[in-house]
Amino acid sequence: MGNSFGKLFKITTFGESHGVALGVTIEGCPAGLEIDENFIRTEMQRRKPGQSKITTQRKEEDEIEILSGVFEGKSTGTPIGIVIRNADQKSKDYSHIADKFRPSHADYTYFEKYGIRDYRGGGRSSARETAARVAAGAVAKMLLAHKGIEIQAYVSQVGGLALEKSYQELDLSKTEDNIVRCPDPVVAEEMIELIDSVRKDRDTIGGVVSCVIKNTPAGLGEPVFDRLHAELGKAMLGINAVKGFEYGSGFEGVKMRGSQHNDPFVKEGDQIKTTTNYSGGIQGGISNGEDIYFRVAFKPVATIMQDQESVNEAGDVVTVSGKGRHDPCVVPRAVPIVEAMAALVIADYLLLAKSNKLVDL
Amino acid sequence: MGNSFGKLFKITTFGESHGVALGVTIEGCPAGLEIDENFIRTEMQRRKPGQSKITTQRKEEDEIEILSGVFEGKSTGTPIGIVIRNADQKSKDYSHIADKFRPSHADYTYFEKYGIRDYRGGGRSSARETAARVAAGAVAKMLLAHKGIEIQAYVSQVGGLALEKSYQELDLSKTEDNIVRCPDPVVAEEMIELIDSVRKDRDTIGGVVSCVIKNTPAGLGEPVFDRLHAELGKAMLGINAVKGFEYGSGFEGVKMRGSQHNDPFVKEGDQIKTTTNYSGGIQGGISNGEDIYFRVAFKPVATIMQDQESVNEAGDVVTVSGKGRHDPCVVPRAVPIVEAMAALVIADYLLLAKSNKLVDL
């Protein structure tokens, strides 16, 4: 339980940080979609470690191999199996923590739940597992591209350093121009400096990833429990290190009055639109055709390059020493993960919406 | 799709605001649990309309009828069917909006999704549906009580008026002492005044509900996608008017450094505990035995007692007039709903955790 995501466009992942391989099975991808392996590889590059001075220096190529479900370059409707071998395992980096519970990691909770754990690099709890999601998300993105739907995430905050501008005021096409993935080049530079200084302190820091989904048709969402934003929220909260999710007006919106917050409907040409979008493109849990936007809070990474006191399985006091190669801040590498999970949600809800009306059968 | 919640302890709801009845089927409640109907009724009273001057003045008794699954006062393991008849329907209140799209309601999106809609009082999109959840949540609470698990929600913010104190500094037993359900009697009074003034302006305002879950055993949660906080987040985002969810350090935590944010493990007597709890009782998506706490943002209610411009199904400009009897602020009545959904999540994950270890089989 817990390794699958989605209902019709559904993925199931397996794999530990330092096991033989990670993998994902993608079910429900409609047949006839051109599968561009290079695009999947490009997405993997955006997530992979070692891509810049502000990410972990681990080297993993994250090479994908498609095992099934694609024939002569197109999806066949059968499950797409993908594996990603773990090349740079360096298990000895982790032997020193075999029976220790690292603070704010999942060591203790996995041990309590299962009575046994793969302690190498966090095992299944490692963010390395998200590589499988990015591969699957790339397939979902190709499906969405077919419908004109675009997903763009970017770093909007690092520590206390936040973008003031809304997504409409930014040129999101510049997001990939810098290593922190912030579309404002000036703020990006400050963010990079901040992360670099945190890294030099052998510490870590949190951040926020914002995301915009454009051109979603109206009608996606499955109330009452599987509202579109509830599933987006779950998708984001299921990413390592995430502590919060808000969409549209979010937590700030609670201060507003209804008369300000309501989004007036107007007709523009053939289409019904809203003049403001505090709703974040979703009303009653169903997309209304406006931009969907949301924000995701990431805590500071728990692995720090400092000594920390903790306990081991026996309950003895021990020192956990910071070793290995870790990210001082996860948000630059989290951008493609947020996009991948958003793509998976939208692809799934697109398929779910095919049987809503009798006239469409 | 979308009307069920949970995997083993699972509910399915039906019903519209102004249909014949609402209902819920509860599956997976372990056999032998004493079902106290009066407790369910008490919970229903906390949610029902018309309970104070700061809630809607609609009168609905929300009387429950248990149709199955309980025999001689105990659960039998078979599904518990509950119905709640809609007494005070007053459908004529809604005839004036039959073909109009009320701003920031679900009228337009339901129409786009289904091509047809029950316009009376929002139909299925009405928060009235949450009555069924509160009934089911009451059963889940009885199960949790059997394990000593307690869930307490309270109003921590109305508009810009926020409690400064953390839940540890508050006496949560005072929550039900005032009509706004804020455990600080002084702030509660201010909140009530604020809501009352908003009501007199024929407007609405948002708020925040905070929630604490105590005595959860370590080991609950189903990584990687169904992390305990991801499911809690989905549960909360599935409540009407919710725009955001954060747990533990939440959005504020992004400003912290790892060295501050990490929760050190220590041994206290027989138990492994943490000295701080920025993790919010959940690490790697699995409960660690510390208090679980989270915050839920509610937007200002979309129904305001003012004229608003909008369009109808034909796209013509129309005026939507505020009529009927509505809540100026939902958070006081949202407190039991938040608790109910939290109880459903914890009950479900408690059952899911029964088969984690071979030694327990």
Add this chain to the structure above:
Amino acid sequence: MGNSFGKLFKITTFGESHGVALGVTIEGCPAGLEIDENFIRTEMQRRKPGQSKITTQRKEEDEIEILSGVFEGKSTGTPIGIVIRNADQKSKDYSHIADKFRPSHADYTYFEKYGIRDYRGGGRSSARETAARVAAGAVAKMLLAHKGIEIQAYVSQVGGLALEKSYQELDLSKTEDNIVRCPDPVVAEEMIELIDSVRKDRDTIGGVVSCVIKNTPAGLGEPVFDRLHAELGKAMLGINAVKGFEYGSGFEGVKMRGSQHNDPFVKEGDQIKTTTNYSGGIQGGISNGEDIYFRVAFKPVATIMQDQESVNEAGDVVTVSGKGRHDPCVVPRAVPIVEAMAALVIADYLLLAKSNKLVDL
């Protein structure tokens, strides 16, 4: 777990034989379908007890009440809640078996599973629960009728008395002309006599229901585990008293050679057809457009009007006396239940097939 059936067109039932009411929630019915309540009632009449001398003489009107999901005569896409009150409960008929395990009933297994049970008339294990399925199946039938799909079941065997003719040689429109629901009037008469003589012996007898589904489009089915016939099989095996399921050539087909059994493809007009249909309209778990046909074996009802030796909860030897009013043979009343479950499967797979191809999105 276990009270829901279907994935997109999905039902959840609740209710015990002698509880307050039975009920069903139907999710996923496409919006805009005209819901003919009279048709549902007609289907209920076909299943209800007391309809002829060869069925139980219990009187239950099985009156349905639609609580939600239908507005101005049409489905709205939201869940359709239906309840059926238990009018003629006569619980005292069952007090004599409160702690006894009736042979070949579910008394012992429910007790072992749950440690508690509603002993009145079998509780949840009673075939009375199928009333809820027939109501839901009627809605599914209305959806299928919209696509021209027809489902016709009939009694093909009672005890050792079997119809020799295949369904193609029979006039299925005559099925409802007699009380045993066998389309051959001569054999029907013999079956009725046989059941009546068994009834006079205070005994029961088994039978077979055959079913044909016509006009199903090619392409329905979800290999590899959810093949169309696997789901049909599960649906049938989930009906009380069913011991076997076979489709197409079935158990007899094992004696054939591939060269005989293979169904040759030919083109007829625009359509690809097969000249024989040993496949039973399903190849590789997917419908091919030919008639789907299958057979369902029902054991003799366990409740007999004779004294039987058994044990009680304490393990003491006890006598179970046949009381109450029961069916000497279930197959006449099982015909609408088989049809209902078949309709639910086909409706569900029809919706699932909407997203198979990219070109259809």
Add this chain to the structure above:
Amino acid sequence: MGNSFGKLFKITTFGESHGVALGVTIEGCPAGLEIDENFIRTEMQRRKPGQSKITTQRKEEDEIEILSGVFEGKSTGTPIGIVIRNADQKSKDYSHIADKFRPSHADYTYFEKYGIRDYRGGGRSSARETAARVAAGAVAKMLLAHKGIEIQAYVSQVGGLALEKSYQELDLSKTEDNIVRCPDPVVAEEMIELIDSVRKDRDTIGGVVSCVIKNTPAGLGEPVFDRLHAELGKAMLGINAVKGFEYGSGFEGVKMRGSQHNDPFVKEGDQIKTTTNYSGGIQGGISNGEDIYFRVAFKPVATIMQDQESVNEAGDVVTVSGKGRHDPCVVPRAVPIVEAMAALVIADYLLLAKSNKLVDL
């Protein structure tokens, strides 16, 4: 949809006959189970092609590679990923049927469903996919062995040649002593001769696999839709070439009277047992602790070594020539597949039954 099986102990498979690899992800295996890779390999050998003169002569080693979920020889509770590379693909064997629909194969139905298909050796519809199930089933068997549960299948019929004896009269430990997997050595010899003569006729023939499950505890099964036998039936009907399933008294039982068919309860020592077992170990969809037994009908394999007339995608008449290396009768190799699927069902229901009673929480 359709590539997963099970609820708590759950598998998801991918892979085509002539793609790069097959694979399976096993979720929910309780942590701490010793995983004996050699046992998995032994099970794979029982299913693999080329094992005797009466099976296909294709050579596939079906070597498994465990990619995750096992650490230091034990399951960790995280998903177990297994891949099986396709070594002996010989795709050119299939080029001659690229656009032809082979009679009684899934060529036509996959094409209708998806508009595209991997024609090489049946693609996803090939029984080769069951290799992944046997690997997963081996893990389930190891879990069941831990609880003392045993599953034994055997060939009970080939063509018209059927074992007369019931499983109680046979020595099932002799099943693996001959290549047809029939525990009666005399009948086995006749079956082998029959299959060999059919093979020489360049034809195929059907058969029946019987299966017995011993030592299942009482209480497994999830009524009303997920009865234990309904899920077993679905599991079996989901195996390639299966046309029928019956358990306990099955189709023959319909001829019996209730007074004969009912299984009397008696107390033996501490345990409640039944003196007969027409119920097949399942009452009301829940195991009663007696032996569970069932029969599965397999049609003659559709691939025959003869020329057959058919049509191609354009609807033109074409000749399909029998080429490649195929099984004249599938039942000998189906024995481990039936056992694997039965093991998966029982393992899943064992876990599901952990939360039935309040006293067990």
